[in-house]
Amino acid sequence: MTDLTERLERCYTGAVYDVMRERGQENCVLPPEICGLTPQTRVAGPIFTLRGVAFDTQRDKDADYLLPWVRFLSEAPAGHVVLCQPNSGRLALMGELSAETLKSRGVRGYIVDGGSRDNSFICELGFPVFCRFRTPRDIVAKWVPDATGAPITIGDVLIRTGDYVLADFDGVVIIPAEIAEEVVAAVETVMSEEDKVREAIRAGRDPVEAYLEFGKF
CATH class of the missing domain: 4.10.910 (30s ribosomal protein s13; domain 2)
Incomplete structure (x- = not known):
């Protein structure tokens, strides 16, 4: 796994897409709105998935809605890239303390079909984050994770834990685990x-x- 990750990291998304297209797998590119925090941001590796649900109205602030998020930070495996489908177009699903935690635990990066905040701090930290938008809105009493490691869909791309991802300035491509080596x-x-x-x-x-x-x- 480590060797394949290192090899994939030396590739670029355009070449990966070309190879996937030739194999009839061109539906492998995430929506173009999902971008790195800087042009230099890039990440590669096996995927660990996260899915969540947003509340229609803000819940009781006295309840500990952050504990499930902290549990996710504890579960995310080293050497992987987290891909998150938050099912929310308003909230930040990454922040500086979470990025610091994931980096310290050996997670390679984080890609979310949603928002991120504390982005200048995350850039200084050097933790790779790709997101759809930036916002100061946090998730407290508004969102909780409801699955880790389960299949998710971003855009029209099915993503499973164990698949591989490469993300760079051009975008994000997903490689199914069973063909990752040959690709x-x-x-x-x-x-x-x-x-x-x-x-x-x-x-x-x-x-x-x-x-x-x-x-x-």
């Missing part, structure tokens, strides 16, 4: 071939000649 190997071949095209272009070769020789562009 990464194919992407490595694609990148090697692209290097040959790149070298040919830099050497002054005509792009048509380079394309006909290497079959890539």
